[in-house]
Amino acid sequence: MKMSKFFAWLAIAVGITYFFVPLAGTFEFSLRMRRAEYSFDAYGSVFSDVQFQQTFGFSMLMALFTIVFGMLLVVPTAYWVRLRLPQMRPFVEFVTLMPLVIPAIVIVFGYLRLYNSASYIPFTGSLLGTNILLVMSYITLSLPYMYRSVDTAMRTIDVRTLTEAAEILGAKWPTILFKCIFPNVMSGVLSGAFITFAIVIGEFTMAALLNRPAFGPYLQLVGANKAYEPSALAIIAFAITWLSMGLIQLVSRFGKLTQSRP
């Protein structure tokens, strides 16, 4: 038994070394901008860059649209499949998992060929169209995570009884959906939203190939042209990911508390 405990600590030590060293290395590197002393100059340089502000703002906006429209698509579908079309469940689940199977670069390749300016639906012909296509591509990318978190939350509530109760009280379907179902799966919606945010904010492939000024391509550009700012950006990106995951844990803990209430 002593032996296994030793190996357990050894495994943890190896793991911590592997994960901690790159983070420490990045942080140290990001402080090196001023010669002979550590400073936060690289962070100052990043935050004062107009392009940083613009691309980050653009990606935030795209993430917001992705979350709103993605949830408007996913929640009613998951609700409807549970209520009326349980026989379609395996199919819908399969479709929502497809973006994990087909690489993002292949999906966007298809978009570019199918929706170019010479096609029947010329999404990429206009700026607005390209932005819409970008949001749609982000919804596709985050579909597995959104559907899963919403469906898990829906499992804990009795969709059928809730719907019947609302119908008996005379509610129309928008009322049922937005006043009964959405609030009850809020923990799932929120955790899906945060993971979507974490995926979308630094996404590179879609934005780069659709030529949109998003945060991911900006990161790549800075990486190719500057020395210390990339490390500062990596630390900022890690903090954003950490924040999103922390919020998910908080939300799911909060969700459990409200469910256990009698």
Add this chain to the structure above:
Amino acid sequence: MSSASSPLIDRRTIIDWLGITPFLIFALMFLIVPTLYLVSGAFFNAEGQFTFQNIADLFTPTIMSAYWISIKVSLASSLGGALIGFFLAWAIVLGGLPSWIRSGLLTFSGVASNFAGVPLAFAFIATLGRTGLVTVLLRDWFGFNLYSTGFNLLSFFGLTITYMFFQIPLMVLILTPALDGLKKEWREASEILGASNWQYWRMIGLPILWPSLLGTSLLLFANAFGAIATAYALTGASLNIVPILLYAQIRGDVLHNPNLGYALALGMIVITGLSNVLYIWLRMRAERWQK
């Protein structure tokens, strides 16, 4: 079920299907049709005639070497990730460590498995690049020049080590519940019957775990195979892996044949598709023990 004669039920059926129409339209427009378009395009030439020439053209040295490097990187990072991830999961589940280590590692894994793309490349450049922390410390403290050993971050080995940063956490996250499913009674029973630790793992532990282990490794493989942002930010276009080749093809038709680009995409779908199908099949086998 004999609904055809009754108009009332017919209307209900129509409404039922209307409910998931938005989802079906979305899936068709942004997932299924674009993919099928590429897949079918791989079997036609520029004049629109059916052909297998594009598939045959994949077997030229440049494209084959791209697939080969991609497969090697994905395989190495998934096996390395699986091995280290397994030992980490084992340590927190069965190693008798304090419980805060378990929750800490799981939380960190949730973060690190989502920390990929361009920033991950930056982190490794700042650590193992030519002026990175580890490179500099090895030189100043031990007089050891990492780059004189032939090590290069912008290579097969460097990419593998970088990919493992999100592969290991993913393995930990998926394998921890599987290890939790190993019942104490099985271990006690085998010990009472006189089995050694090694015999327990060889005859009970690993046979139960292998679908999870192998399945998750396949998932990690597909995960690494489709990834582009990290590799692109790390190596620019200098490392010839499939996603980067496809990226260059989309940007500027470097293969001088659009339909060959479709075939390249088809090859990626086939490889990630196969590993995912196997993963799902193995996962169903594995879940029998987790109930």
